[in-house]
Amino acid sequence: MSYKIVVDSCGELKPEQKSDIHFASASLELDVDDYHVVDDESFDQKEFLRRVKESPNCPKSTCPSPERYMTAFEGEAQNVYAVTLSSRLSGSYNSAELGKKLYLEENENKNIHVFDSKSASIGETLIAMKIQECEEAGMEFQDVVKEVDRYIETQHTFFVLETLDTLRKNGRLSNLKALVAGALNIKPVMGSTPEGAICQLSQARGMNKALEKMVQEVVAKTKNCEEKILAIAHCNCPQRAALVKEKLEKAANFKDIFVLDTAGVSSLYANDGGVIIAC
Template identity: 55%
Template sequence: MSFNIVCDSCTDLTKEDFEKGCYTWIPLTLLIGDEEIVDDDTFDQHSFLEKVANSKGACKSACPAPEAYMEAYKKADDIYVVTLSAELSGSYNSAELGKKLYEEELGEKNIHVFNSRGASSTQLLIARKIYEYASQGMSFEQVVEKVEDYIRGQRTFFVLETLDVLQRNGRLSKVNAVLATALNIKPVMEGTKEGIIQKLAQARGTKKALAKMAECIVKEGQDLTERILAIAHCNCYERAVYLKKLLEDKLEVKEIIIVDTKGVSSLYACDGGVVVAY
């Protein structure tokens, strides 16, 4: 049985992932003022961040059409789908609707849509976990069960230079909108198990906030000796390396990887943002 992993474009896959030949990329559309930018392989992060910084209009994203998912579902016998948290984006619902459209037109097949309950590096780890299990020859049902269990144990944390884009797009329903920006206070945010975003801690300055985030991860007390931890960064590789060293000094982790944010993650993380998942 062949398999394909369909990912919306907030899944920060790498070149090495795509070279495996089993991933299909479903782009969201990025809206900067009146300009529409498709989050595909033509995405230019540097140019995009400049446009966001200079924009006086809205900066937001639009989820893919169900038909885009439906077309991707034709690629293999077993289809696994990874989307942004259903609580943060319409991408999950679009993927589910694409499944219904496919089944109405072409009949039932093995299609499962995973609600990541996160974004960015969270989705990357889910996609790689699907690949790990499916490439071992596990049945469709086994892969779905094991990956859903993996998702229930995932954690996501992030520190951003600014929460402006998230706030303007209604993604921070449980966060106090009044932040002490004049005092350079940087909140440490977490993605909850329900897939929403909330403030966990704070520190003055980004470097101290990254250290505070590392402390929060250590305090979680999870056994990470068999887990991979992924750090996604938006145009701030040095910060990602700094955080990686902090974590390596305090934790026993199977592996820590660093990846670049793609378009959607770059929009919401903003220039200088760091997202950690495991």
């Protein structure tokens, strides 16, 4: 075991990654009023979404502590990589960096690098896959870091939400705009900036038209689709995700497309019915 990849729990691990000794997860924690849950295998999406819907308050997430990352860095692996959700959206990156600093004070012979995904959810999943690809190809540690940094610079993230409630509750959208959008059934097509912040790309009336616009945005912004793996994450809407996958397969010739259900943190922000794409 020469390498280890630690992904914070905003990143959805594929089933084969969960059973792979090279992967580990650093769990965030979630709160809805007095309901507290750790974002790990015990996460109950149905119960969490029910509580979010019923609460007038904004659900909150807490990033993994530096100590949690230090524990994840332990083991025999010489090369350790951490992948965190965007530093513009969470303190997970800074926590991982502090955990790295503290860990290396007593373990100088290990290589550790923390990647700011500048994304979230399955964007992190794809970055973890890229790290493993480089390691399995026999690349040196510093070369892996450079190659993955280049990959992150070219990656794009897109999403469409069924409801704007969570964005409204956490202050990312005014109450008036949220109410007007809800009344008119307007669905914004959102994306990430190169720095990892959230931006609006376009909008449409109705979910189906918004998903169609998102597919168009993906194809327009993705170069060399045949060389790219595309990932779709959905929050409790597998049929919607399957429809998006079908549209993408018709619109472009991607190397591969896979679909995952959102874990805890992504479920918090995507909310029931949200769809996320990364490539």
